[in-house]
């Protein structure tokens with residue numbers, strides 16, 4: 036594949052020979068309609084080989100950078116130097132001196148029950164938080180204040196009042212300093228609620244629109260508490276004199292306080308980047324582990340200290356089986372993209388991690404779940420992992436942000452390439468993310484775009500880890516401004532300046548659509564999402580109409596027509612995504628009072644938390660979990 040792309044790039048070389056030129060001329064026969072009859076305005080077709088086309092320099096960059104494999108570059112990560120000796124003999128307890136830490140960015144210590152922050156360092160601050168004008172760092176957009184208008188509903192017993200600004204308490208002083216360095220001036224709605232809820236020790240299921248700051252929603256309160264109180268005291272083999280023989284072999288085990296599970300490597304890497312920012316100068320050292328990458332270097336890294344662990348489930352299971360990680364010090368379990376983490380693909384691995392290892396039980400830890408979508412059946416299943424939780428919804432569950440202008444175009448399959456080229460030729464600035472349904476299609480389409488002289492690259496589950504990292508890096512830094520992706524890039528990725536998301540193939544599930552288009556219009560910025568629709572997508576038409584109407588978007592007539600055409604009414608009607616806390620819809624049985632706290636209308640409701648059975652079987656295969664390919668989306672979902 037790499038060779039093929041290389042060849043194609045060579046074909047685009049400025050010094051191509053005549054035969055290549057002719058060959059390319061034949062292949063580059065397309066001229067977008069709006070540019071036809073305009074002289075010199077489009078060099079993609081019939082162009083001379085003088086190098087005048089606008090994309091060649093980008094390709095050369097792409098080519099030249101093929102050795103740059105740091106996905107983390109430009110986001111503060113990947114620049115850390117792990118050059119001090121490993122820390123061993125981790126012991127919990129407030130009277131223990133933690134540190135010095137082996138990374139240059141978290142130089143604090145936890146001494147005698149108190150955090151002593153490390154010194155400030157301009158260079159590291161630039162590395163972690165970027166310069167104000169640096170476009171590779173997300174800055175909040177013109178519509179950021181509009182988040183305040185979104186109705187918020189928090190249901191459950193004794194919901195704490197929201198905060199209105201970043202203050203100490205409930206947030207820790209050092210955390211506040213780091214929030215300021217990140218240039219966050221006020222909390223987003225999900226953060227306003229999650230901070231006091233988590234500070235009160237409550238479990239939480241939080242549903243908020245894409246790009247509205249859920250990562251901070253779980254990092255700020257969990258880090259604040261940990262900065263203040265230090266790690267949970269646990270007995271380790273090193274503590275037990277009788278056990279000195281065992282300790283020789285187990286001293287390399289690490290005992291994180293916070294475990295964050297997310298479905299893809301890219302997403303856990305991004306969470307790790309965010310954690311590094313907010314852990315700056317603290318006693319806590321964040322780590323990341325994911326499949327598809329050398330496990331021994333990840334083991335070496337976590338052995339240097341691992342207080343916050345962002346992990347894909349498959350790789351974590353592997354480390355647990357190897358005895359490299361203990362979960363007995365866990366205070367916070369976070370499931371990011373929780374509905375994805377609890378769907379059929381991941382549920383057995385999550386159960387194994389949570390129920391079949393040494394993690395404290397549900398009453399002895401705080402469990403937090405975040406997503407933009409929460410289907411009702413997943414809400415029911417999630418109860419197994421939660422205790423007396425608060426359900427928080429910012430806007431309607433599963434709704435899309437009004438910062439995203441959604442356009443649905445009727446395009447027959449055969450015309451998709453042609454229409455896509457029209458759109459891409461007309462677009463000027465910003466990054467474009469194109470979603471297709473299969474890995475093969477991702478390659479085919481990105482190759483096609485490259486041949487049409489568009490600076491494209493692709494990401495999907497069949498590409499190697501370094502290829503995936505490189506593709507994202509090229510996209511993030513605008514060296515390849517078009518990324519063709521499968522659903523592997525649908526969730527969570529926060530890439531600044533993605534101005535356009537194109538659903539070349541619509542997904543079959545409306546929640547996937549919500550996550551995909553949410554790669555644009557983030558942090559109060561605006562964006563456009565275009566979808567190619569035809570009768571093959573009729574299964575999604577009703578949900579699409581609902582989504583568009585809710586977000587005050589235009590609903591084209593053809594959608595209404597297709598919806599009327601011979602569609603059997605859905606049983607129960609509408610989307611599978613719950614519109615709110617499912618307990619409110621099932622509040623007839625009794626079992627404890629709970630109520631809601633709504634910022635939009637002061638709504639109050641009393642009910643109970645019903646019991647129910649998970650739709651999925653517990654347990655799973657007898658095969659070791661690490662061998663089941665968990666955490667590797669490609670092995671779970673061959674179309675990714």
Ligand SMILES: Nc1ncnc2c1ncn2[C@@H]1O[C@H](COP(=O)(O)OP(=O)(O)OP(=O)(O)O)[C@@H](O)[C@H]1O
Nearest residue numbers: 173219221222223245246247248249250527529558
């Ligand atoms: N309080 C804040 N002020 C300004 N920007 C913020 C704030 N909180 C978060 N952001 C920024 O908003 C962007 C989106 O945040 P984040 O990635 O946490 O969104 P999300 O809700 O998790 O989205 P998704 O559902 O797609 O995962 C990030 O670039 C983040 O740095």
